Every structure is written in C-alpha cells, then in structure tokens.
Amino acid sequence: MHLCEKKTTRMENRKLIKIATAGSVDDGKSTLIGRLLYDTGSLTTDKLEAIEKTSRQRGFDYLDFSLATDGLVAEREQGITIDVAHIYFNTDKTNFIVADTPGHVEYTRNMVTGASTSQVAIILIDARKGVIEQTYRHFFISNLLRLSHVVVTINKMDLVGYDEDVFLKIKSDFDALVEKSCFRTEQITFIPISALKGENIAKKSTEMPWYVGNTLLDHLEVLEPEDLQEQAFARFPVQYVIRPKTDAFHDFRGFSGKLYGGNLQVGDQVTILPSFTESKIKSIQFFDRQLEVAVPGSSVTITLEDEVDISRGDMIVKSTELPSSEKSITATICQVNHKPLKVGEKYTLQHGVNRVLARVESIHSKIQTDFSGEESTDALKLNDIGKVSFKLSKAIHFDPYQVNRSNGSFILIDEGTHDTVSVGFIEARN
Numbered sequence: 001m002h003l004c005e006k007k008t009t010r011m012e013n014r015k016l017i018k019i020a021t022a023g024s025v026d027d028g029k030s031t032l033i034g035r036l037l038y039d040t041g042s043l044t045t046d047k048l049e050a051i052e053k054t055s056r057q058r059g060f061d062y063l064d065f066s067l068a069t070d071g072l073v074a075e076r077e078q079g080i081t082i083d084v085a086h087i088y089f090n091t092d093k094t095n096f097i098v099a100d101t102p103g104h105v106e107y108t109r110n111m112v113t114g115a116s117t118s119q120v121a122i123i124l125i126d127a128r129k130g131v132i133e134q135t136y137r138h139f140f141i142s143n144l145l146r147l148s149h150v151v152v153t154i155n156k157m158d159l160v161g162y163d164e165d166v167f168l169k170i171k172s173d174f175d176a177l178v179e180k181s182c183f184r185t186e187q188i189t190f191i192p193i194s195a196l197k198g199e200n201i202a203k204k205s206t207e208m209p210w211y212v213g214n215t216l217l218d219h220l221e222v223l224e225p226e227d228l229q230e231q232a233f234a235r236f237p238v239q240y241v242i243r244p245k246t247d248a249f250h251d252f253r254g255f256s257g258k259l260y261g262g263n264l265q266v267g268d269q270v271t272i273l274p275s276f277t278e279s280k281i282k283s284i285q286f287f288d289r290q291l292e293v294a295v296p297g298s299s300v301t302i303t304l305e306d307e308v309d310i311s312r313g314d315m316i317v318k319s320t321e322l323p324s325s326e327k328s329i330t331a332t333i334c335q336v337n338h339k340p341l342k343v344g345e346k347y348t349l350q351h352g353v354n355r356v357l358a359r360v361e362s363i364h365s366k367i368q369t370d371f372s373g374e375e376s377t378d379a380l381k382l383n384d385i386g387k388v389s390f391k392l393s394k395a396i397h398f399d400p401y402q403v404n405r406s407n408g409s410f411i412l413i414d415e416g417t418h419d420t421v422s423v424g425f426i427e428a429r430n
Helices: 003-013 029-039 045-057 073-078 105-115 133-144 164-178 216-222
Strands: 015-023 085-090 094-100 120-126 149-155 188-192 236-242 254-258 269-273 277-286 289-291 299-304 315-318 324-335 346-351 354-367 385-398 409-413 420-426
Touching: 015 029, 015 105, 015 133, 029 085, 029 094, 029 120, 029 216, 094 105, 094 216, 105 133, 105 324, 105 420, 120 133, 133 164, 133 324, 149 164, 149 216, 164 188, 188 216, 324 354, 346 385, 346 420
Parallel strands: 015 094, 015 120, 120 149, 149 188
Antiparallel strands: 085 094, 236 254, 236 315, 254 299, 269 277, 269 315, 277 289, 277 299, 324 385, 324 420, 346 354, 346 409, 354 385, 409 420
16 A cells, blocks of 8 residues: 555544634633644644744743744734634544634634534633633533533643642532533533643643643543534435536436435435425435445435436435424524624525525523523624524424534525624424
8 A cells, every 4th residue: 555545544544523612812722722733743844933933032931832823913913813713633543623713702703603513612711710701601602502522621720830729619610500501521521731831731740740630632532522413314405406418418417415414325215305305316426436325424416216306405305304394493593793683684594505584583582601591682782692583485494403503503694784693503393
C-alpha cells in the first residue's frame, strides 16, 4: 500500500468529535484551543514562529496561544474574538472539529450557530469569577441543542493558587444547574486547568495532585458522543433532480441530496413527500460507484423503480417511517437579529432546502436561561429564547428536534432584508 493511502486509511479510521467551546469574555477559549493545537503538534512551523514573534512584540515572556485562532486584524487589535471560527486538529485516535464561539453577551447567538452541529460542549469558567450569567446561557443552549456531553473546564487555576476549594465551590454551583437540566450526571465532567500553563490539557498537572481525573485531551479522546442523526429515521431532502439528456443516459432520472438520520438501501419501499407517492429504491450512486446502502451524512444520488414527479425540496423517506406533516408548528426560538420577533409578522421559513411562508401566531413565553422558568412577553429581542407558534403557507415534513436535529430545525428569514432573524427547534406535538 502506498504511504499516502496508509495515511488516508488511518485518518478514515479515526472517530470524529465535533466540539463547541463557550465561555464569558476573556475566560481563555482561544488560548485553550491554541494550547490544544500546540500540544497535538497541529501548528505549522510558520504559525508557531508567528506566535513567538507577536508574543515578544507584546512584551510577553510566554507564548500567547490565543494568536493561533485569531485571524482577523480587528480581533488582534482589540484582543477579542468576534466570529465563530472552526478549527481542525487530530490525535492518533480522534479527529476533532472545534467551534470557537464568542463570549460576549451580544454574541450569544453565535453559540447557537457553533453548537448546532456539535456533539460536545466545552464550557470555560474563570476560576476567579465562578459561575456567572453567561455560564447559565451557555449551559442552557447546550441543553436546548441536546449535546451529548458537557466538559466544564475551570480555567486560570494558576491565578487562584491551584486551590481545590475554589474548584469544588464552582463545581457545586454548576451541579445546581445540572439538576434542572435534561442532562444526566455522567454527561457532565469537571476538569481544573490552566490553558496558559498547559496544566491538565495534554499532561497531568503536578500543581493539582488533588485532581485524579483525566486530562482534557485524554477525556475528549475516550468520549463516545451520541449522535441524534444516527438514532433517527432516514430523511432524504432532494436538492437536485438530475436529467442528463444524453444518448447514454437518455432515460436517467436521479435525485441528489444528503441523507440525514438512518440508512437507505436498494429495494427499500419509500414515500415521496409531499405527494405521498410510493416507490422502491432502484439504485444508490456516489459519483461512479454503485452502493447498496446510503449511511447518515452521505451525499448520494437515488433512482426509483417508478416514474415519479419529484422536485427540489421534496423528501424521500421509508414508507414505514413517515415524519409529521403539518401547516402549524410550535418551536423554541433563538432570536439572532436586532429586529424583534412579534405576533402577526410574516417571514420566510427555511426548513432544509424547502422554503414556506410563516406567520407568527403566538409567543407563548420567553424562557429564562438560568432554568428559573418562563415569563410572558409580546416580543422576542436579540439573544432572547422563547416558545413560539407559527402558521405556515403549506405543510412541512418534520421531526421534533430532540429526535432529528436536521429535520427538526429551521431558520426564519426577513422577506425584505433577507437577513436571518431566528433559529428554531421544532417541539413534539402534544
């Protein structure tokens, strides 16, 4: 086997873990990610030299690993991270994709973006500050998005003398939140760290002998995140209808898209929505390869045994696993635009590749992100989270978000500005 083929095989055999990082301003998220890149040998020589040079220019006698992820000039000048950045690194066992989300209150919406495709959240807490408002919000969003694990890293332990009592107090305060959430105790892990000093990141800290758990990197490697997509029913929204119209493929009619949820295989009895027409899968193709089975996350082209009228936005599902088809939905909404969401307003609702008109029927409540309950409101403002009902111009075919992330989520688009105003997570019908 060629060396490149061996390397590719090793990479394909690694499991993939998608992580969202979150914390308050200056809790050390970028420094932590930079340290992980450094400790796993993922920084190029040029990047490392640039970090060393800039650190010296700033008068630091240490490497400022936050520079590893700050790519914008404005970020560096202000010393803050503005956008969600995706960072890739790996170990011998695992490939990681990390979403670095801003800690500022006004950028809380970005955590929804960063965490919506993640399986694990790393929530940083400054050991000097303890659990604060942003901690509540970040944990609430992790709970809302049904992430399978949360790693609570109490950072900057070096600035509190590596005091175990500080760690235990923060753990106790956070445990009170866990009791109000959907998480089980075994889904939450607490690790005391110093990202700057490299304590308990890739190597066990000699400064905290009282901590007997894994390092952060070791813990991430042994995680087996539950993926809602792998447990869900198969959903295949059609993105393209392929009709080559050539002599060689004169009668070919294929339907391309990305499969979410379970498997589809040749011979499966399927239903096409919204027409509810039935057929069987004739073939599954990936470029020039013929497949017997399509697995979750794969982009393939499907052909059917029968001539069926299918358009972009239609959905192919197993006939025994039909989703809900409704013209009214209730969802948990995260408002991501400065323009408030109000009753009676109309938006374009994009669900997968499909778009329908949606009218806000009622705002049931604004949800408190400290798990203290809900309150009545007539509008949802930027970064607010609430429960809202919508009336749609035509039915959409959905699953509750807690069952299928992709088929249970949507965005609302302002018809005038075309800006995204809300992110929604569809609730199960009573």
